[in-house]
Amino acid sequence: MSSKKPTIKDVARLAGVSFKTVSRVVNNEAWVSDDIKTRVQAVIAQLNYQPNRTARLMRTAPFSLAFVYDNPNSHYVIEMQNGILSQCRQKGFELVIHPTDSHSGQVLQELTTIIGSNQVGGVILTPPLSENRELVQQLLAQQAKVVRIVSGSAPPDDLCPTIYVDDEQAGFSITRHLLTQGHRRIAFLGYHKDHQSSLGRYRGYCAALHEAGLTVSEQLVITGDFTFDSGVAMTEQLLQRGDKPSALFGCNDEIAAGALFTARMHQLAVPQDLSIVGFENSPFSRQTWPRLTTVHQPNAEIAAKAADLLIGLMLESEQHSEHCGFELQLVLRDSVSLLS
Amino acid sequence: MSSKKPTIKDVARLAGVSFKTVSRVVNNEAWVSDDIKTRVQAVIAQLNYQPNRTARLMRTAPFSLAFVYDNPNSHYVIEMQNGILSQCRQKGFELVIHPTDSHSGQVLQELTTIIGSNQVGGVILTPPLSENRELVQQLLAQQAKVVRIVSGSAPPDDLCPTIYVDDEQAGFSITRHLLTQGHRRIAFLGYHKDHQSSLGRYRGYCAALHEAGLTVSEQLVITGDFTFDSGVAMTEQLLQRGDKPSALFGCNDEIAAGALFTARMHQLAVPQDLSIVGFENSPFSRQTWPRLTTVHQPNAEIAAKAADLLIGLMLESEQHSEHCGFELQLVLRDSVSLLS
DNA sequence: AAAATTCATGTCAACGTTGTCATATTTTTA
DNA sequence: TAAAAATATGACAACGTTGACATGAATTTT
Numbered sequence: 001m002s003s004k005k006p007t008i009k010d011v012a013r014l015a016g017v018s019f020k021t022v023s024r025v026v027n028n029e030a031w032v033s034d035d036i037k038t039r040v041q042a043v044i045a046q047l048n049y050q051p052n053r054t055a056r057l058m059r060t061a062p063f064s065l066a067f068v069y070d071n072p073n074s075h076y077v078i079e080m081q082n083g084i085l086s087q088c089r090q091k092g093f094e095l096v097i098h099p100t101d102s103h104s105g106q107v108l109q110e111l112t113t114i115i116g117s118n119q120v121g122g123v124i125l126t127p128p129l130s131e132n133r134e135l136v137q138q139l140l141a142q143q144a145k146v147v148r149i150v151s152g153s154a155p156p157d158d159l160c161p162t163i164y165v166d167d168e169q170a171g172f173s174i175t176r177h178l179l180t181q182g183h184r185r186i187a188f189l190g191y192h193k194d195h196q197s198s199l200g201r202y203r204g205y206c207a208a209l210h211e212a213g214l215t216v217s218e219q220l221v222i223t224g225d226f227t228f229d230s231g232v233a234m235t236e237q238l239l240q241r242g243d244k245p246s247a248l249f250g251c252n253d254e255i256a257a258g259a260l261f262t263a264r265m266h267q268l269a270v271p272q273d274l275s276i277v278g279f280e281n282s283p284f285s286r287q288t289w290p291r292l293t294t295v296h297q298p299n300a301e302i303a304a305k306a307a308d309l310l311i312g313l314m315l316e317s318e319q320h321s322e323h324c325g326f327e328l329q330l331v332l333r334d335s336v337s338l339l340s
Numbered sequence: 341m342s343s344k345k346p347t348i349k350d351v352a353r354l355a356g357v358s359f360k361t362v363s364r365v366v367n368n369e370a371w372v373s374d375d376i377k378t379r380v381q382a383v384i385a386q387l388n389y390q391p392n393r394t395a396r397l398m399r400t401a402p403f404s405l406a407f408v409y410d411n412p413n414s415h416y417v418i419e420m421q422n423g424i425l426s427q428c429r430q431k432g433f434e435l436v437i438h439p440t441d442s443h444s445g446q447v448l449q450e451l452t453t454i455i456g457s458n459q460v461g462g463v464i465l466t467p468p469l470s471e472n473r474e475l476v477q478q479l480l481a482q483q484a485k486v487v488r489i490v491s492g493s494a495p496p497d498d499l500c501p502t503i504y505v506d507d508e509q510a511g512f513s514i515t516r517h518l519l520t521q522g523h524r525r526i527a528f529l530g531y532h533k534d535h536q537s538s539l540g541r542y543r544g545y546c547a548a549l550h551e552a553g554l555t556v557s558e559q560l561v562i563t564g565d566f567t568f569d570s571g572v573a574m575t576e577q578l579l580q581r582g583d584k585p586s587a588l589f590g591c592n593d594e595i596a597a598g599a600l601f602t603a604r605m606h607q608l609a610v611p612q613d614l615s616i617v618g619f620e621n622s623p624f625s626r627q628t629w630p631r632l633t634t635v636h637q638p639n640a641e642i643a644a645k646a647a648d649l650l651i652g653l654m655l656e657s658e659q660h661s662e663h664c665g666f667e668l669q670l671v672l673r674d675s676v677s678l679l680s
Numbered sequence: 681a682a683a684a685t686t687c688a689t690g691t692c693a694a695c696g697t698t699g700t701c702a703t704a705t706t707t708t709t710a
Numbered sequence: 711t712a713a714a715a716a717t718a719t720g721a722c723a724a725c726g727t728t729g730a731c732a733t734g735a736a737t738t739t740t
Contacts, residue, residue, distance in 0.1 A: 005456060005483075007726055018690045023728065031688055050456035054397040055726035058695045062394070074414040074623070085439065094459070097437060099425065116345060116390035118696095119434070143345075228627050257627055264629045283414070284624070287568050287597055289604045347696055358720045363698065371718055395696035398725045458726095 006047040015043040026051055062121035064094040065145075065310055066114060067303075069126045070102040072227060073254065075282040076299055083303030084124065091311050096120050102128050108138055115144045122310045124303070127151060131196050136160060147310040149302060151196040155323045161309045162323045163302055167197050170295045170328035171204025174277050175249060177293070177330060179212045182339030183247040183275060187220040189234045189259060190251025195226075198251050201279060205249060220245055224255070231258020239266055246275060246339060253278035253285040256292050260335070271337035281331050290334035297328055346387040355383040366391055402461035404434040405485075405650055406454060407643075409466045410442040412567060413594065415622040416639055423643030424464065431651050436460050442468050448478055455484045462650045464643070467491060471536050476500060487650040489642060491536040495663045501649040502663045503642055507537050510635045510668035511544025514617050515589060517633070517670060519552045522679030523587035523615060527560040529574045529599060530591025535566075538591050541619060545589060560585055564595070571598020579606055586615060586679060593618035593625040596632050600675070611677035621671050630674035637668055 008026070012019035017036060024032050025040040043049075057063075067084050071077060081097065088095045096119060100107050107129060114120050122145030129135060130148035136159050139146050146160040153169065155162035178186050188205050192198040206216050222238055224230040231254060238245065239262065250256030256278030260270055268274045270290055278285050278294040285292035305324050312322075348366070352359035357376060364372045365380040383389075397403075407424050411417060421437065428435045436459060440447050447469060454460050462485030469475060470488035476499050479486050486500040493509065495502035518526050528545050532538040546556050562578055564570040571590060575598060578585065590596030596618030600610055608614045610630055618625050618634040625632035645664050652662075 005458075009726080019726090020691080020728085021689060024689090027728085031686095033688065036688085048452075048456070050453060052726055053457040053459050054394055054402070055695090056728075057394045058398065058697090058726080059728040074418040077418055078414040081437070082439070085437070094436065096434065097421070097425075099422070113390065116388070117393040118345075119393050228623070254627075261627065261629050283568070284627075287594075287601065287624075289601050289629075349696080359696090360698085360720060360722095361718090364719090367698080371716095373718065376718085392696055395725090396698075398696080398727090399698040 005052075006049045008049070008051070011040065011043050011047060011049050014047065015040045057118070061314065062118055063092060063314070064096055064120045065307065065314070066096045066098045066111070066120045066123040067126075068098045068100060068107075068111065068123050068129055070100050070129060071126065073252075073282070075284060076280070079299035080126065080303040083300035083305075084307040086300075087304050087307035087311060093307075093311055093314075098123075100129070102132075108135055111135075111139060111144075112142060115139065115142050121145060121314050122147070124306045124310055125149065127196060128194070133157070133159070145310055145313040147306045147313065149306055151200045153325070155321075158321045161313065161321050163306050163309070163326065164323065165197075165297070165302065165326045166328060167200030168204040168207070170279070170330075171201035171249075172208045173204070173328075173330050174279070174293075174295055175205045175208035176211070177332075178247045178249065178275065178277065178336065179208060179214075181247075181275070181336055184214065185217075185220065185243070185245040186247045186249055187222065187238055187245040188249050188251070189222050189224065189231060189238070190226060190255045191221050191223045192225060192251075193223075198226075201249075201251055219243070226252045226254060228254045228258040228261075231255035232262050233258075235259040235262035239263075239268075244274075247336070248274060248276045250276060250278045253280045253282045253292060253294055256294070256335075257284060257288050260288055260292070271335050275336040277336060285331075285333070288335075293333045293336045294331050295328045296331045298326065302326055345392075346389045348389070348391070351380065351383050351387060351389050354387065355380045397458070401654065402458050403432060403654070404436055404460045405647065405654070406436045406438045406451070406460045406463040407466075408438045408440060408447075408451065408463050408469055410440050410469060411466065413592075413622070415624060416620070419639035420466065420643040423640035423645075424647040426640075427644050427647035427651060433647075433651055433654075438463075440469070442472075448475055451475075451479060451484075452482060455479065455482050461485060461654050462487070464646045464650055465489065467536060468534065473497070473499070485650055485653040487646045487653065489646055491540045493665070495661075498661045501653065501661050503646050503649070503666065504663065505537075505637070505642065505666045506668060507540030508544040508547070510619070510637075510670075511541035511589075512548045513544070513668075513670050514619070514633075514635055515545045515548035516551070517672075518587045518589065518615065518617065518676065519548060521587075521615070521676055523585075524554065525557075525560065525583070525585040526587045526589055527562065527578055527585040528589050528591070529562050529564065529571060529578070530566060530595045531561050531563045532565060532591075533563075538566075541589075541591055559583070566592045566594060568594045568598040568601075571595035572602050573598075575599040575602035579603075579608075584614075587676070588614060588616045590616060590618045593620045593622045593632060593634055596634070596675075597624060597628050600628055600632070611675050615676040617676060625671075625673075628675075633673045633676045634671050635668045636671045638666065642666055 008019045008022050011022045125148040130150050149163045151167045152164045153166045222234040224234040256276050259276050263270050263274050278292040281294045281296040285294045348359045348362050352362045465488040470490050489503045491507045492504045493506045562574040564574040596616050599616050603610050603614050618632040621634045621636040625634045
């Protein structure tokens with residue numbers, strides 16, 4: 001009943017052919033007569049034969065790729081994962097997820113291990129790891145294929161295929177949206193000098209203010225990271241001060257949700273007393289009250305594209321750097337008021 | 341510069357020993373002289389040699405396990421994943437994530453493929469797949485190791501090691517909490533006849549009402565699934581009716597958040613006009629306003645335990661069924677009022 | 681009708697490990 | 711001090727596949 005898994009030789013024996021012929025049928029190679037092909041396929045079905053991936057892997061390049069991330073945002077990770085997985089399944093690849101700590105200084109070693117042991121043939125790097133040029137180079141030096149996702153309006157260099165997401169443009173759009181609604185004192189929450197997405201969004205914010213003839217007030221730019229708790233803390237800090245803003249640009253939806261929460265604590269009605277916008281269009285932003293006006297970031301699509309490029313790279317051995325840019329669209333909802 | 345990856349034979353040549361001896365050093369086998377051991381280790385370090393996992397896998401049992409789930413809840417999946425991953429890393433195992441659609445009828449075939457091709461040696465099954473007794477049996481028949489996570493106060497059978505989570509007990513506790521706060525008309529949102537967790541929580545809800553001498557009103561038990569949107573729809577349905585409840589038990593935090601949202605739309609203050617409780621203690625439940633009273637479900641811990649059991653099973657070949665139960669604790673926050 | 685070409689199949693060596701067994705050396709025991 | 715046991719090492723097969731090459735049959739070309 002529960003016998004050993006059938007091998008290619010078992011199939012061969014039963015079909016009365018050499019095991020190489022079975023291999024040909026399995027891999028859909030040319031020059032197999034239809035006669036034998038059907039016969040072999042019948043036996044394969046009968047025995048329920050499945051080629052052993054491990055053994056196959058010994059003769060071929062690895063068909064696993066790693067998704068490397070350092071990001072506490074569940075929605076982000078899941079969306080990315082799903083996007084990558086959709087491509088992997090289509091093309092028979094496997095996904096290895098690799099959450100890591102970019103500050104530990106161990107990332108290179110960790111990745112070296114999984115690459116060196118042939119566990120994966122390529123990696124998808126997300127911010128902030130993707131911004132580490134040296135890391136990319138060292139992975140490349142290990143003959144690994146690399147695709148990275150970065151913030152920017154163009155790829156920073158030609159090291160490897162790159163997906164770039166135009167945070168600046170989107171930061172500009174959403175800030176201008178607040179301006180057209182009459183807001184003049186707009187705070188920026190989540191500035192972080194080491195965080196490219198934050199900086200891009202900040203540049204867009206500044207550009208929009210300048211275009212409207214306004215100057216950027218340092219008072220209104222608050223430093224913090226991309227979490228709910230940080231959003232709460234930054235908003236507290238802001239509201240403590242005298243001259244309150246009429247609108248608030250959260251660098252991502254979690255910060256914005258933190259701001260929403262804090263506004264609520266201070267008996268401020270959103271959007272009547274304070275307008276708030278977020279960034280990312282995570283499911284979360286549809287589930288707050290009021291629903292957040294935000295920027296749609298198509299994570300699953302971005303990830304799928306990254307996986308697509310990486311798999312292309314892994315299949316053809318040529319290392320031609322193809323890039324791909326994403327523009328982000330405004331999503332208007334209920335957290336912004338029209339100032340008269 | 342970028343030469344081929346070193347193999348065990350390269351190490352052997354450089355160290356002047358047979359490659360078998362190197363294998364012994366790598367695997368920490370007995371009967372290697374300290375002298376040679378250090379010499380070999382030096383060469384390993386020098387060449388930066390990493391054993392090829394794929395080749396090793398050809399001679400050993402697979403050390404990958406699959407996390408199989410059909411659940412749209414990002415927080416849940418991420419917490420589970422992290423819990424499993426923590427164990428995998430500790431013990432040198434690999435994780436294959438396998439989201440699937442339990443209604444497609446393809447699950448068995450999908451899992452058969454990844455098991456049959458030696459991609460994984462074991463699987464962790466979560467609800468609702470873990471409740472499918474036949475599926476478990478068929479996986480077992482394929483010599484796969486299985487650990488399942490189910491809802492219940494005891495394992496349903498001895499098929500395989502089982503993690504059981506006492507939803508009934510927790511549903512009872514949280515309902516009783518509402519009762520002690522003076523609530524009498526308590527709605528139950530998210531009843532689903534095919535969903536064991538829902539049923540468990542429902543049974544707890546009923547038991548608490550009975551204990552308080554109340555009867556369960558069909559009017560107050562609303563069927564739906566475990567999503568925000570369903571929570572909105574169910575709350576709408578409930579509020580449409582004449583006789584409104586004073587409290588509302590959402591079968592998970594997302595339902596509760598949907599209820600919160602809808603209450604807000606209807607100008608009902610929570611908890612003053614309506615109390616709401618959730619279930620799961622997802623990060624989400626701390627980020628709503630007001631923060632949700634809920635039940636803590638230690639997903640990462642549960643998942644880690646499951647991985648631990650599964651890895652144990654994969655290492656020792658004996659199939660002894662060890663089980664493990666989890667009790668759930670109430671988390672009191674701000675979404676329940678004291679009714680006078 | 682012989683030679684060349686295409687098609688169909690088979691043989692055998694790899695891939696980089698681990699397991700089995702044999703052998704050489706050292707240490708212990710009788 | 712010879713025999714036995716323990717220790718240390720190596721030779722070689724095996725895992726299940728794919729790739730390089732060989733071979734034989736059928737078909738086309740000259």
